[in-house]
Amino acid sequence: MSRGLIEAGNAGAAISRRTFLKLGMMLGAAAGGGLLLGFSVRAAGGDARHSVIGGDAVEEPRPGVFAPNAFVQIDRNGQVTLVMPKVEMGQGVYTSIPMLIAEELEVSLSSVTLDHAPPDEKLFFDPLIGGQLTGGSKSIRYAWEPLRRAGATARTLLVAAAAAQWKVDPASCRAEDGEVLHAPSGRRASYGQLADAAAKLPVPNEVALKKPEAFKLIGTRVKRLDSPEKVDGTAQFGLDVRVPGMLYAVIVNCPVFGGTVASFDDTAAKKIQGVRQIVRIHNAVAVVGEHTWAARRGASALVVKWNEGADAKVSMKDIVADLSRAADGKGAVARKEGDVDKAFGSAKTRVDAVYEQPFLAHATMEPVNCTVHVRPDGCEIWVGTQVPTRTADTVQRITGFPREKIAVHNHLLGGGFGRRLETDMIAQAVKVGRQVSAPVKVVWTREEDIQHDMYRPYYYDRISAGLDASGKPVAWRHRIVGSSILxxxxxxxxxxGVDPDAVEVAASLPYDLPNQLVDYVRQEPRHVPTAFWRGVGPTRSTFVVESFIDELAAHAKADPVQYRRALLGNTPRARNVLDIAAKAAGWGASLPKGQGHGVSVMHAFGSFFSMVVDVAVDDGEVSVKRIVCAVDCGMAVNPDTIEAQVQGGIIFGITAALYSEITIENGRVTQSNFTDYRMLRINEAPPIDVHIVKSAEAPGGIGEPGTSALAAALSNAIYAATGRRLRKLPVGSQLKTA
Structure with missing residues (x-):
């Protein structure tokens, strides 16, 4: 796979300063943009605790620990601990974020240990996403300056402390590998030895961050720090939690969303060895056992009658009909440029299309689960979640306990993709746990996980363009109809009336379009719960926009790459990635019959992507032969992680574009497991070449763009191979039924 770093010639941009809070003291932006960091050292005490990956959060520094801010702790042995503000769900932040601290603090990456941040939005609020949560491909964008500045400030104070002790000019000292060195005299002191003295110094209003040319770690390929634990099985995911006296519960949810339990017969379930208790909550029944197998067998033996309600007769045709009718109504304007009606009136040609995208499940490899111990005086939670503070809020709402009586132990996530931004499964576990006088792990089976997910919304888009005599778009109208997650x-x-997520990309196109109107109509899908799904708004919008741009190129009888280039004059970074991807993919070369190239361009998450997909289509079956992707995500903190994230996102996107859909019949989800909610097989995965553009811009997001840019390029490739334009996902089922 290609690992080329390609010069882009981008000039460095001014980086906005963002604020964050200090643990136990005020932290804010100083005049001139520097940070005021209050340092404090506790009384002499024990050694720093080395965290196990996926272990418990550290609520506050231990005695004798130098805590320059909410994120960094240095003990008197010189041990550096990063209190991790983001959660690891496969995206690599447990490697990339420590790289930021290690770079500026001048310590080796291997010397940094990690602890989960506790639920505390005052300390760990991410202003880019509006809370203490992990998502939106914002982790590195959030951490880029604050964590580097925190490390640089700590380094500056440690150097100043050493210089004061030695009575030398700080400029004659330097930090290196966890020590401060004074080359003229040969003296050196470790960070641990200097921590007390550094805490007593006045805090500088400004500190100098390292220039990119001085980076030793940032920009290098670093292997994942969490890989060894994941390989040897010591990594702790939520599903791995074991606490003394723990019982296990399997959930049986009402098959219709919004339904409730009418009655149940647990006679047979109670006869199964190992079943300890049957618990009823409003929309589910939980079987509690001594082990998972007992609980699973007990759940299978239950006989439950449900109050299914009016939604028990809802099917897909009803939901799609609702969306189609809503599209005839009035939309809330997300973007308006020029005079669209006049431009359509003077256009030479008009092109109209309707695009549809299905409900999608998250189907994480680790089904949702939560371990809870509700005691008379408090509650303890063990879970893998993207939203630790929302988790604590949910527990408080149900139990009534004050926050100080609620402990949330966050763990590694076996996949998130937006599913673990929700707390429905946590709420359910707490409701079960209140009726069980022991710790209980509540686990959803794969079937429950897929059939009671919170789904990517079904979207219905009407899009039109007016073309001039040369085939260039002079009028653009795009109406988006779907659920509002926000x-x-x-x-x-x-x-x-506008959901910013639903219209993202669609309302900020990289193309030069003089007259455009983008609007949004909110239409909730009756009883089906919806939530964010990997790539969120850019995934749905990019499929529609980039597929439609391809349609316009076909109407103009123009090459799809050249057609896009002509519209990207004001977005040079987008045009650059398009050129790189097209060249690397050998765009324009002749292909065998039944094979075709498709392309897409996207600007989202602060990054620029272009993707070329090569497919072969034989008797309705699509085989993805190769994918080339050019990525301009600004400064590349860890190219190895970037490449892996793009590859993983593309695989995720191929699965969704070819196979994935959740359908509703008689109020129920018809899919139940990977047998009918198909995943891409390993033998079906194509070679993926990732080309990372060398850039001095601030970092963009990387976890979701690969998924977002894929579907359009894939469907465009199918058109090139077959001459059939597919406007509805998944394309695999459309090929077979058309």
Whole structure:
């Protein structure tokens, strides 16, 4: 696989300063943009605790620990601990974020240990995403300056402390590998030896960050720090939790969303050896056992009658009909440029299309689970979650316990993709745990996980363009119809009838379009719960926009790459990645019959992507032969992780584009496991060449763009191979039924 770093000639951009809070003291932006870091050293005490990957959070520094901010702790042995503000779900932040601290602090990466941050939005609030949560491909974008500045400030104070002790000019000292050195005299002191003295110094208003040309670690390929534990099995995911006296519960949810338990017969379930208790909550029954197998067998033996409600008759045709009718209504304007009606009136040609995208499940490899111990005086939670503070809020709402009586132990996530931004499974576990006088691990089976997910919304898009005599778009109208996740998840973000996530990309195209109108119609899918799914708005919008741009190129009888290039004059970074991907893929070369190239361009998550997909189509079956992707994500902190994230995102995207859909019949999800919610097999995975553009821009996001850019390039490749334009996902089923 290609690992080329390609010169882009990008000039360094001014990096905005962001604020964050200090543990136990004020931390804010100083005049001139520097940070005020209050340092404190506790009384002499024990050694720093070395964390196990996926272990418990550290609530506050131990005695004798130098805590320059909410993120970094240095003990008197010189041990550096990073209190990790983000969670690891496969994206590599447990390697890339420590690289930022290690670079500026001048310590080796191997010397940094990690602890989960506790639920505390005052300390770990991410202003880019509006809370203490992990998602939106924002982890490195959030950490890029604050964590580097925290390390640089600590380094500056440690150097100043050494210089004061030695009575020398700080400029004659330097930090290196966890020590401060004074070359003229040969003296040196470790960070641990200097921590007390550094805490007593006045904090500088400004500190100098290292220039990119001075980086020793940032920009290098670093192997994942969490890989050994994941390989040898010591890594702790939520599903791995074991606590003394723990019982196990398997959930049986009402098959219709919004339904409730009417009655149940547990006679047979109670006869199964190892079954300890049957617990009823409003929409489910839980069988509690001494082990998972007993609970699973007991769940299978239950006879439950449900109050299914009016939604028990809802099917896909009803949901799609609702969306189609809503598309005839009035939309809330997300973007308006020029005079669209006039431009359509003068256009030589008009092109209209409707695109549809299905409900999608997250189907994480680790099904949702939560271990809970509800005691009379408090509650303890063990879980893998993207939202630790929302988790604590959920527990508080159900139990009524004050926050100080609620302990949340976060763990590694066996896949998140947005599913673990939700706390429905945690709420359910707490409701079960309140009725069990022991710690209980509540586990959803794969079937429950798929059939009671919170799904990527079904989207219905009407899009039109007016072309001039040369085939160039002079008018553009795009109406997006679908559920508003933000109206539920973050109500203040839903303003004037527009969901910013649903219209992302669609309302900020990289193309030069003089007259455009993009609007949004909120239409909730009756009873089906919806949530963020990997790639969020850019995934759905990029499929529509880039597929439609390809349609316009075909109407203009133009090459799809050249057609895009002509519209990207004001977005040179987008045009650059397009050129790189097309060249690397050998665009324009003749291909065998039944084989075709497809291309897409995307600007989202602060990054620029272009993808070329090569497919072969034989008797309705699609084989992806090769994928070439050019990535301009700004400064590449760890190219190895970037490459892996792009590859993983593409595989995730291929699965969804070819096979994935959740369908509703009689109020129920019809899919139940990987037998009918198909995943891409290892033998079907194509070679993926990732070309990372060398850039001095601030980092962009990387976890989701690979998924977001894939579907359009794939469907465009199918068109090139077959001449059939597929406007509905998944394309695999469309090829077979058309």
């Amino acid at each position: 109206a539920r998840f973050a109500p203040p973000a839903f303003k004037d």
